[in-house]
Amino acid sequence: MxxxxxxxxxxxxxxxxxxxxxxxxxxxxxxxxxxxxxxxxxxxxxxxxxxxxxxxxxxxxxxxxxxxxxxxxxxxxxxxxxxxxxxxxxxxxxxxxxxxxxxxxxxxxxxxxxxxxxxxxxxxxxxxxxxxAKRQSVHGVLVDVFGLGVLITGDSGVGKSETALELIQNGHRLIADDRVDVYAQDEERLVGEPPAILRNLMEIRGVGIIDVVNLFGTGAVRSHATISFNLHLAKWSDDQKIDRLGNGEDTIRIQGVDLPRFVLPVQAGRNLAALIETAAKNFRAKMMGYDATKTFDDNLNRLIAENSKAEHEQATNQD
Missing domain, CATH: 3.40.1390.20 (HprK N-terminal domain-like)
Structure with a gap:
């Protein structure tokens, strides 16, 4: 709307x-x-x-x-x-x-x-x-992490707001908690902002409603942000298929725009805020042309080639 x-x-x-x-x-x-x-x-x-x-x-x-x-x-x-x-x-x-x-x-x-x-x-x-522009309401949290708009989604109670709170304590900025109003700026960019009633507010289970500006200052919030990618928090299960190399091409479509999507398994003991910070840095690195997965593939292919060459030379010497 x-x-x-x-x-x-x-x-x-x-x-x-x-x-x-x-x-x-x-x-x-x-x-x-x-x-x-x-x-x-x-x-x-x-x-x-x-x-x-x-x-x-x-x-x-x-x-x-x-x-x-x-x-x-x-x-x-x-x-x-x-x-x-x-x-x-x-x-x-x-x-x-x-x-x-x-x-x-x-x-x-x-x-x-x-x-x-x-x-x-x-x-x-x-x-x-x-x-x-027409708005679409998305259940989740939008945080500015190192200048990238990270849309954090997941099931209710998975820890989205608590993770966002830790990110804010680490110096990142909140755009919206619980509900994000998303609209297409153009054919390739999505922008997220908070509903007026929820602006600068967060709900933390066991604590209640907090005013982020009052507790952390004006530098802890933004009025809107371009959404760079969606990070979905999924409860851990042993049979869950996880992208271990980070070369998946999963996307989620919002307002006609395909948004990159990554799934982060949630398990006791995992530092979700640190993982999201790392995911944001890695995403920016890929946008700049530095792909750790490609580096791994190149190293692996080179090792296979070297081993194959060594085996061939050894077989030749034996003959």
Whole structure:
């Protein structure tokens, strides 16, 4: 489920400033798409999308300067509809007075920025794409370990929160405990964040709810993180098949994105926090091209070749 985003949220999270209509900042933004209404300034409205944020830059305002008062009023009334959330003016430009008057009539806030159209378009799109993306709730814990977002999952009571707590004590950062809201930033990246009600909080069995910021400081938490891999805690069983070499290619699919997945057997005496730290370091090393499994395979193949050569030489000498 997507969040509800208002013009106020857009104003507070991008490089924008208020021009007029501050009392109407609670208007809802329903789509991440942003319009550059160049054709509309000429009177072409066949494909106009009034529900989008409307961005006007040098081209649009320069064209408006050539239009008559009546032409501007007609265009402004067609552009500014009940579903239109806001108008944004880039590059320090100003809207025509006719637009300002119609905006006041229709309760549409006007925002501005000194940034170029391309830069503010990128900023707004990045923010709105993330905020309006559909969320999927995943039962687990998300922790930033050495700069990597590690999604820890497992059966209830397996020790996810306790392990995350030890990681926090080791200097890593909590993003979400118990439930992680996950959305696709793009076709390859997943981002996780906590539900608002659980932000900065953890539940530790036998202790209760703790406030991580209050106990460990602001440096112990993050508001969100890109998820690098899923580490699943599985209760130990003797017949369990375990990837001993680390060359498995298991993945879990979330929001259409395949996320690398590793299974870590849980048994009394195993230091899960240390194992997760090691898994994070090893994952980063693989991303940088250092693969310990490949090194082992190369060493093994070289040893086999050397033994084979020695056996061949020994057989030749005996002949």
């Amino acid at each position: 997507a969040k509800k985003i208002t013009v106020r949220d857009l104003l507070n999270n991008t490089h924008l400033k208020m021009v007029t209509g501050e009392e109407y900042l609670d208007r809802t933004i329903t789509t991440a798409d942003i319009s550059r209404p160049g054709l509309e300034m000429t009177g072409y409205f066949n494909y106009y999308a009034p529900e989008r944020v409307q961005l006007m830059g040098i081209t649009e305002t320069a064209f408006a300067a050539r239009m008559t008062h009546d032409e501007l009023m007609v265009v402004a009334r067609k552009m500014m509809q009940p579903v239109t959330p806001t108008f944004v003016v880039s590059t320090g430009r100003k809207l025509p007075e006719e637009f300002m008057a119609v905006a006041k009539e229709t309760h549409i806030p006007i925002l501005s920025t000194e940034l170029t159209s391309s830069r503010i378009l990128s900023n707004m799109s990045f923010y709105l794409d993330g905020q309006l």
